[in-house]
Amino acid sequence: MEKIDDLAALIARHAPVDGAIETAIDGLGLLRSSAATEPVHTLYEPSCCIVAQGRKRAVVGGRAYQYDPSNYLVVGLDLPVIGAVIEASAQKPYLSVRLPLNREALAEMLMHDPTKSVRGEERASHAIAVEAATPHLIDAAARLLHLLDAPDDVLALAPLIEREILYRLLRGPQADMLRQIAYRTGRISRIQKAVAFIREHFTEEFAIDDLAAVADMSVSTFHAQFKEATHMSPLRFRAQIRLQEARRLMLVEGLGAAEAGFRVGYGSPSQFSREYGRLFSAPPRRDAVKRKALAFA
Template identity: 50%
Template sequence: MEALDRLASLIERYAIVDGTHETAIPRLMLVRSSRPTEPAHAIAEPALCLVAQGRKVAMLGDGIYRYDRARYLLVSADLPLIGHVTEASAERPYLCVRLGLDRTLLSSLVVEMAAGARPAPTGTPPGLMLTPVAAELADAVARLVALLDRPSDIPILAPLIEREVLYRLLTGDQHEQARHIAMSDGRLAQVNRAIDWIRRNFAEGFRIETVAAEAGMSASSLHEHFRAVTAMSPLQYQKRIRLQEARRLILAEGRDAAQAGFTVGYDSPSQFSREYARLFGAPPLRDVARIRSDPDGMLVA
């Protein structure tokens, strides 16, 4: 697809070293990796991830999502994912655009499109979806990134092209998923309120009834719909958030394992070490030493 070739060229121009790069365009990030990476844990926020070159795998619960030039990834909630680049080389690096989804802008577009629009979506969508890349979407994303060549145009034209990108999502194969993200009163919105509460209070114990009340759901309904979106229960989600935050504290702030475990809510150092090793494949000290020996091998976006 010509638009994806153009997009790959643009990403290479502005992401000249491996890593995740913020841009002058709000919510737009460029990702590059010149080699396959180790599985990395991260919290993915609602976003469109469009690959221009290479291939990546995202894992959520038991689900495996492979995306490349043919399929983009749409994230509809704050999800603790495991992701790694599976196809990349120095000659043909992995190149990807990540556009964070502005729910307010998405909602305003849904309202503008209301006349003659499809009925409101029902049910609870999964938090991750793969969709074939349409030429119109790829072209709009490429034109958005091309604005980096003309910084003075960004304040005026970037919002217009971003609206076009979101319009393509709302009218494409994944239109129901995109409309769920825009809704403020659907099941996805309720689950997102529960997710937000857990993320703000992850270090504290909670009763499922408390989170259900925050979401405006019954406890049984929360369990059902929370699992549909995140592929895990609220308590499993809390545990994943705790362990990922503990890893960050050890890596970025130099906390020892016991301090990090206590900070994120663990009373028992041995339990913390066991659960940490179960998730990351090694106890804290060995895991952190491995990451520090090869920091470029862990691409988190």
């Protein structure tokens, strides 16, 4: 427990107020919450998140993942996620650290890995998982945060510790996922190409055949692999991206529901309202009013 307590103390000191904090170390983020939160719809990028205190739930395509102290969440794709802190208090806030997964660094490390294999190409793989963090991984994360107190050392030492963290992850249960991220021919890497296409063209109409071609897979293989990785179909994935952006347009830019729906690609206001209500548990206008009220509460 000493190592995790050290990590919690470092996060608490460098994230003294609630919210997401970007640090002086490129890509390294901290999160603090002094209370449980309502579910938040967001997009998780490929990363590793280690929890030092409290508990959080991430829901992807209807499947829930809970992670708490000494566990880490690893995400291999850009995924629309419903996240909520479910255990936190002013006395014991939720505290976590997030580090992006560097594909180039993973690939370079695997070039010199005598234990490397191609197992990740042989079967489907989820692109999100929760695993138990080893003392070595927690220790490396704590040493990385210690560099925030020595800014002159960050440029030279942070990349070394980040590579150590990746090394620890490659020695863990999700090594196959990480190999697939590293190799451009890996299944998850190819699914990520389709995800990038969806994110860039989500307002447009396109066929599954188009996405399969981007991923360089047959249509049947692509559909099965995409659903295995993301827990949702490609069209449902696109719908979540559309609806999250529509919500942002209403809350941040002040657009009306009809205009927001049209802007993200819905030709039918009724279809937009139905799908929005299924995802956010309220029709667009009512949800926007509630969110704005909560923001100013």
